[in-house]
Amino acid sequence: MIRAAILTASFSAVLLAQGLPETAADQARGQAWWAHVKALADDSMRGRLTGTDDYLHAAAYVVSQFKADGLKPAGIDGYYQPVKFDVTRVLAEQSAIKLITDGHEEPLTLGTDAILSARGQQPKSISAPLVFIGYGLHLPEAKYDDFDSPEVPFSSLKGKIAVIMNGGPAELPGALKSFARTSPLAKALANAGAVGIITIPTPKSMDFGWARVASSASQPGMRLAADPRDAAVAAAHPALEDIRTTMFAATFNPGEAEKLFSSSGHTFAELLALADAQKPLPRFAMNKSLSATVTTENSQVESPNIVAKLEGSDRKLRNEYVLVSAHLDHLGVGAPINGRTIYNGAMDDASGVASVLEIAKSFKRAHKRPRRSLLFVIFTGEEKGLLGSRFFAGRPTVPANEIAADLNMDMFMPLFPLKKLHVQGLAESTLAVDARAVGAEHHIEIAPDPEPDRNSFVRTDQYSFVQAGVPALAMKFGWTAGSPEYKAWRQWLAQRYHSTEDNLSQPVDYAAAAQFNSFLADLARRVADDQNRPHYVDSSFFHRFEK
Numbered sequence: 001m002i003r004a005a006i007l008t009a010s011f012s013a014v015l016l017a018q019g020l021p022e023t024a025a026d027q028a029r030g031q032a033w034w035a036h037v038k039a040l041a042d043d044s045m046r047g048r049l050t051g052t053d054d055y056l057h058a059a060a061y062v063v064s065q066f067k068a069d070g071l072k073p074a075g076i077d078g079y080y081q082p083v084k085f086d087v088t089r090v091l092a093e094q095s096a097i098k099l100i101t102d103g104h105e106e107p108l109t110l111g112t113d114a115i116l117s118a119r120g121q122q123p124k125s126i127s128a129p130l131v132f133i134g135y136g137l138h139l140p141e142a143k144y145d146d147f148d149s150p151e152v153p154f155s156s157l158k159g160k161i162a163v164i165m166n167g168g169p170a171e172l173p174g175a176l177k178s179f180a181r182t183s184p185l186a187k188a189l190a191n192a193g194a195v196g197i198i199t200i201p202t203p204k205s206m207d208f209g210w211a212r213v214a215s216s217a218s219q220p221g222m223r224l225a226a227d228p229r230d231a232a233v234a235a236a237h238p239a240l241e242d243i244r245t246t247m248f249a250a251t252f253n254p255g256e257a258e259k260l261f262s263s264s265g266h267t268f269a270e271l272l273a274l275a276d277a278q279k280p281l282p283r284f285a286m287n288k289s290l291s292a293t294v295t296t297e298n299s300q301v302e303s304p305n306i307v308a309k310l311e312g313s314d315r316k317l318r319n320e321y322v323l324v325s326a327h328l329d330h331l332g333v334g335a336p337i338n339g340r341t342i343y344n345g346a347m348d349d350a351s352g353v354a355s356v357l358e359i360a361k362s363f364k365r366a367h368k369r370p371r372r373s374l375l376f377v378i379f380t381g382e383e384k385g386l387l388g389s390r391f392f393a394g395r396p397t398v399p400a401n402e403i404a405a406d407l408n409m410d411m412f413m414p415l416f417p418l419k420k421l422h423v424q425g426l427a428e429s430t431l432a433v434d435a436r437a438v439g440a441e442h443h444i445e446i447a448p449d450p451e452p453d454r455n456s457f458v459r460t461d462q463y464s465f466v467q468a469g470v471p472a473l474a475m476k477f478g479w480t481a482g483s484p485e486y487k488a489w490r491q492w493l494a495q496r497y498h499s500t501e502d503n504l505s506q507p508v509d510y511a512a513a514a515q516f517n518s519f520l521a522d523l524a525r526r527v528a529d530d531q532n533r534p535h536y537v538d539s540s541f542f543h544r545f546e547k
């Protein structure tokens, strides 16, 4: 096995990478890429919400492109892999929450103070004491556990609503803190017998202001519907187990969070200062209860992943697959922003799907096929919690142990020239060696995520494959803190991310997008041609999920 020290050996060589000049050919290929974005993010696609006909129209476009390029269908029903979802819509006007301190009731305003989650199964009504458990990280493997402290022992969480903040102590790696926000949190809550969870985001960790968080509360939440293969998936990949307990779940506005702490002997300001400094947080009973009635509307929808295959050239290795993936779904039609109600999702993630299509086409046209097979996979349900990729990673349409790697693109942000890529999963597997080698050829610096507290590692589809033990990377255009590129990125998040402004009238560097597509195609080819299959490094926490 390759040690982490070797992974970083080629890093200094590419530190001075400045990107390649953009050529006329890049411009032309950039336009071809943009033509797909224009089709998928057009108003007629109405934001491609999972489970809608609009999503199916977009899916039909993708399939028509795969067909025209002569790629083989590799789903269940042709190119499609059907996925079923349980849908929950929270009716905020028929729901209510209040705080209770020593019998004194303080009604809260949904939307202003907090929003109710639609992701899981909410109880119809609840009344329970609040207990603050810091960051809510349950990582006994790393000898860190906010769920079990002398102040708040594990056994005392039964029947309580746990209150947590985003972030974590500096000594824990970013990817590990992000991992703890997913299945370990759900499992720890269920095992402790907690009845609810309130999450307080820290303003520093938020991509946009509370107003947009609040307007997203009317969106339907989804989870994978129960499937006959669930037990087998959980046995094979414990991290992919779906926890289906009924649990009160809300997100609290950090601007109003002092209300929660008023009788606890602590202030939110004091806790926020600790969290911003990545210091340990205290755990304590809050001497307050929360009471809520939650009204939801429930339904079921079906929405497919799309899978196309390019057969490899090597008689043996062609049975293994390198995945190139992106997600097709976005947020649909919702609360108006700047007078518009269609959330087009041009960058998020029509851009990534367009790249998969262009990369697939370039492989089909190439004289030489890669040795392993390539699988081009377009996911549904990403915006609902990486659900399409989660379904695929647990129930792939090719033999599960033959998936060699996943290379995922999710709003890779070609807003400025390509000099650097921020890569998720760089510390975890030998794919880092490949990314750095191909980066050097393309004069692109390959760097880890400089903002791990945004939890990007668990916020895009490559993470479903990490949970299934498959080496995986996801990447975005990188920047240097304080640079004009950094400002463009932050401004994009604040103004366009998950807003109606992520539409077709935004400045995009087409040639840089084409250069990115070339980089990714070369990376896929290198991984597919390598006699050795990629694998997790011993130093990676996620090594344990590998079969």
Ligand SMILES: [Zn+2]
Binding pocket: 348, 383, 498
């Ligand atoms: Zn998104």
